[in-house]
Amino acid sequence: MDLIESYRDELKIIRKPWTQVWAGLFILSLILLPWIAPSYVTYITIIIFIYTIGVQGQNLLIGYTGQISFGQAAFLAIGGFTFGHLARLGVPWYLSLIAAGLMAGIFGLVVGIPSLRLKGPYLAIATLGFGVAVYQIFVNSETLSGGRMGMIITKLSPLFGLPAVIFHYYFHFLIVFVFTILTYNIVSSYMGRAFIAIRDNDIAAEVIGVNLTRYKLLSFAISSFYTGVQGGLYGLFMGYLEPNMFTFMEAITLFVAVIIGGLASVEGSIMGAAFVILVPQVFSAYKEMVPVVYGVTIFIILIFEPLGLYGRWMKMRLYVQNWPFR
Amino acid sequence: MLQIAQYTISGLASGSIYALVALGLVLIYRSSRILNFAHGDLTTAGAYCAFTLMGMHMNFGGAFFLALLFGSLLAMGFYFVVLVPAQRREATQLSQIILTLGLGLILQGLISYFGGMEPQYFPFPLSDELVYNFGGIVISQLSLGTFIVGLLASVFFYLIVQKTRIGLAMRATSENLPAAQTMGIPTRRILALSWGLAALLGVIAGLFLAPALLLDPFFMLEPFLKGFAAAILGGLNSLPGAIVGGLILGVAESLAGGFISVAFKNTLAFLIIIVVLLVRPEGLLGKEFIERV
Numbered sequence: 001m002d003l004i005e006s007y008r009d010e011l012k013i014i015r016k017p018w019t020q021v022w023a024g025l026f027i028l029s030l031i032l033l034p035w036i037a038p039s040y041v042t043y044i045t046i047i048i049f050i051y052t053i054g055v056q057g058q059n060l061l062i063g064y065t066g067q068i069s070f071g072q073a074a075f076l077a078i079g080g081f082t083f084g085h086l087a088r089l090g091v092p093w094y095l096s097l098i099a100a101g102l103m104a105g106i107f108g109l110v111v112g113i114p115s116l117r118l119k120g121p122y123l124a125i126a127t128l129g130f131g132v133a134v135y136q137i138f139v140n141s142e143t144l145s146g147g148r149m150g151m152i153i154t155k156l157s158p159l160f161g162l163p164a165v166i167f168h169y170y171f172h173f174l175i176v177f178v179f180t181i182l183t184y185n186i187v188s189s190y191m192g193r194a195f196i197a198i199r200d201n202d203i204a205a206e207v208i209g210v211n212l213t214r215y216k217l218l219s220f221a222i223s224s225f226y227t228g229v230q231g232g233l234y235g236l237f238m239g240y241l242e243p244n245m246f247t248f249m250e251a252i253t254l255f256v257a258v259i260i261g262g263l264a265s266v267e268g269s270i271m272g273a274a275f276v277i278l279v280p281q282v283f284s285a286y287k288e289m290v291p292v293v294y295g296v297t298i299f300i301i302l303i304f305e306p307l308g309l310y311g312r313w314m315k316m317r318l319y320v321q322n323w324p325f326r
Numbered sequence: 327m328l329q330i331a332q333y334t335i336s337g338l339a340s341g342s343i344y345a346l347v348a349l350g351l352v353l354i355y356r357s358s359r360i361l362n363f364a365h366g367d368l369t370t371a372g373a374y375c376a377f378t379l380m381g382m383h384m385n386f387g388g389a390f391f392l393a394l395l396f397g398s399l400l401a402m403g404f405y406f407v408v409l410v411p412a413q414r415r416e417a418t419q420l421s422q423i424i425l426t427l428g429l430g431l432i433l434q435g436l437i438s439y440f441g442g443m444e445p446q447y448f449p450f451p452l453s454d455e456l457v458y459n460f461g462g463i464v465i466s467q468l469s470l471g472t473f474i475v476g477l478l479a480s481v482f483f484y485l486i487v488q489k490t491r492i493g494l495a496m497r498a499t500s501e502n503l504p505a506a507q508t509m510g511i512p513t514r515r516i517l518a519l520s521w522g523l524a525a526l527l528g529v530i531a532g533l534f535l536a537p538a539l540l541l542d543p544f545f546m547l548e549p550f551l552k553g554f555a556a557a558i559l560g561g562l563n564s565l566p567g568a569i570v571g572g573l574i575l576g577v578a579e580s581l582a583g584g585f586i587s588v589a590f591k592n593t594l595a596f597l598i599i600i601v602v603l604l605v606r607p608e609g610l611l612g613k614e615f616i617e618r619v
Binding site for chain 1: 431
């Protein structure tokens with residue numbers, strides 16, 4: 001790739017001027033989208049935004065730190081219901097949202113503790129057990145899940161006289177923007193490099209002075225914070241919550257998004273989130289076939305393109321840049 | 327006292343199912359270090375195969391046999407068509423696990439598409455309502471049959487692994503792959519056989535579970551997760567551990583359901599997973615897993 005001469009260059013999110021132009025155009029088109037596209041498209045984009053947060057968190061854990069987790073639905077549920085209960089008590093949405101993230105983060109710390117001793121498949125099972133156990137606790141406890149009919153959450157009322165869909169679009173756009181910038185910063189900071197070192201070889205990471213305990217736990221906590229925020233936002237946007245929104249399948253969806261989008265890449269997380277939301281829309285006539293599409297895509301990606309959609313995108317870009325040479 | 331005995335007996339019946347599921351998981355984990363997340367779906371596919379065949383007026387024995395064959399062929403096909411190419415491209419252990427997850431998703435989708443989402447009644451020669459009474463302890467014909475079949479399948483499996491040349495080759499392959507290859511063991515075929523055998527055990531469990539639960543595309547999810555718990559409890563790389571773990575889990579669950587609460591019964595398995603992994607990750611009978619730097 002290109003030569004980086006100073007630490008300040010290294011910290012830049014976008015290094016080349018042309019890339020800056022493209023990224024700017026992309027963001028501009030996202031800003032203009034709700035005014036041009038039909039409201040259905042805007043609605044889908046909002047859901048993609050919400051998922052992007054959780055997928056980024058999951059990617060920090062799986063892609064960057066190399067710790068596998070199948071319990072992400074539990075953090076979604078914890079975040080969502082924390083948000084719901086606080087919102088019912090009349091706490092303003094921003095405080096509830098932060099509390100949702102923090103609560104999920106605390107539980108993430110608790111789940112992270114086994115990760116200090118367990119590796120690979122064992123960790124996968126431990127988190128899977130946690131995910132299913134939390135789901136069942138929410139199903140069985142009506143005080144936690146807000147009764148048989150689910151929990152109703154008052155939606156945000158649009159400000160500035162904007163139509164509801166457009167207001168929600170910008171609201172979620174801003175939050176996702178903040179989280180994306182945050183992810184870029186985490187990844188390029190000491191913390192992100194510590195995560196990557198743990199992923200590549202945890203013993204070597206410890207030898208060069210990365211505090212394994214702290215950074216593994218931190219990775220779990222941050223990723224569950226993201227997921228908790230996603231759960232809260234989802235509840236706020238949908239206006240209701242019920243335990244059946246957080247099944248094992250939901251954890252798998254987040255997981256698939258990370259794998260398909262591309263491990264260890266923020267752009268990949270966004271693509272992956274878009275993928276898992278758009279596929280069910282495209283295949284809405286054949287709802288049962290959605291898992292088949294996921295599965296086949298997993299096969300293709302893991303066998304032929306381990307870097308995911310982002311890897312494919314990079315290769316295409318490289319091909320165009322170097323054309324006619326290869 | 328009688329109550330405890332009653333719960334223990336009914337626990338042993340469901341425990342033998344968990345043991346069969348756990349055996350399949352452990353077999354694959356031991357031989358290729360892969361957690362098979364598609365195990366439940368392979369089982370469901372086998373059960374649906376039997377269901378479809380019986381719908382075409384085949385007798386139960388034939389359908390049972392063909393379902394076992396179908397499940398094993400499916401697993402072997404997955405091994406040869408997906409896992410082997412992935413291994414040739416140096417897929418990591420983690421990505422192989424994710425591949426099984428992909429297989430699970432595909433099977434799940436196909437089953438829901440072709441089999442329909444509605445729960446269906448699964449015809450079975452053993453009845454759930456006919457009960458036998460042994461000195462106050464009641465056991466249904468189905469539970470008794472399940473327990474006996476679980477026991478027979480475990481013994482049959484034990485004999486294969488411990489007493490035959492193929493079993494010896496399987497043990498060698500799981501012990502040390504390069505050494506087994508050097509000794510002239512066709513490891514790829516042996517591993518495929520392990521996959522087939524694991525799926526076979528799973529399908530047996532599924533066929534005996536289907537009449538007790540109703541047949542729907544997700545009916546194996548919970549037993550599969552509990553099989554996982556049983557495998558963890560017994561030790562992921564120990565075959566006898568899987569059986570012991572399955573039976574213990576079944577009994578513990580039944581006792582918890584009887585004496586604490588029914589809601590707690592389902593959560594117990596997952597608590598067991600977490601506690602065992604925290605306290606003794608290698609399980610009851612597993613060997614400690616040591617990594618050299």
